[in-house]
Amino acid sequence: MEEITIYVTDREGIEHEIEIPLEIDLNLMEVCKASELPVEGTCGGMALCASCHMYVESEHNLHEPSEDEEIMLDQVLFIQDNSRLGCQIKITEEINGLKVRLANLG
Numbered sequence: 001m002e003e004i005t006i007y008v009t010d011r012e013g014i015e016h017e018i019e020i021p022l023e024i025d026l027n028l029m030e031v032c033k034a035s036e037l038p039v040e041g042t043c044g045g046m047a048l049c050a051s052c053h054m055y056v057e058s059e060h061n062l063h064e065p066s067e068d069e070e071i072m073l074d075q076v077l078f079i080q081d082n083s084r085l086g087c088q089i090k091i092t093e094e095i096n097g098l099k100v101r102l103a104n105l106g
Contacts, residue, residue: 004096009057010037011102020091028054028100029086039102045087050076051105052086058099062089078104 003022009015018035020026029052032039040051047068053076056062062084065073069088073079083103089095 001093001096004091004093006031006095006097007058007099008032008035008037008054009099009101011104022091022093024091026091027087028052028089028091028095028098031091032086032102037102039086041087043087047072047085047088050085053078053103053105054084054086054100055080055103056082056084056098056100058097060095060098062095076103 001022003019006018007015008018016035016037018031020031027045029039029041029045033041042051043049050072069085072085073083
C-alpha cells in the first residue's frame with residue numbers, strides 16, 4: 001500500500017476524502033491543515049492547545065491517548081468518549097479508512 005484514504009467531516013457537515021501518501025511523516029492535524037480544513041494546530045502538534053480536537057467516528061483501534069493528550073482533552077468544550085487530538089494521530093497504514101469529525105471549538 002502506497003497511500004491511505006481518510007474521511008474528515010468539517011464543521012459544516014461536509015465530508016472530505018483525503019488521500020495521503022504513506023511515505024510522509026505527518027499527523028492528522030497536519031494533513032487537515034495541508035488540505036485547507038479549518039484546523040488551527042496553534043501549538044504545532046504538542047498536545048498543548050486542543051485546536052485540532054476531533055471525534056473518531058470509525059471503529060479503528062487507535063493507540064491510547066498519552067497523559068498529555070488526556071490532560072488537554074479534559075479542558076476542552078464538547079468532549080465526547082471518542083474525542084481525540086488530531087496532532088496525536090500519526091499517519092500509518094493502520095488508519096486507512098479512518099473517519100473523523102472536526103469538533104466545534106466554542
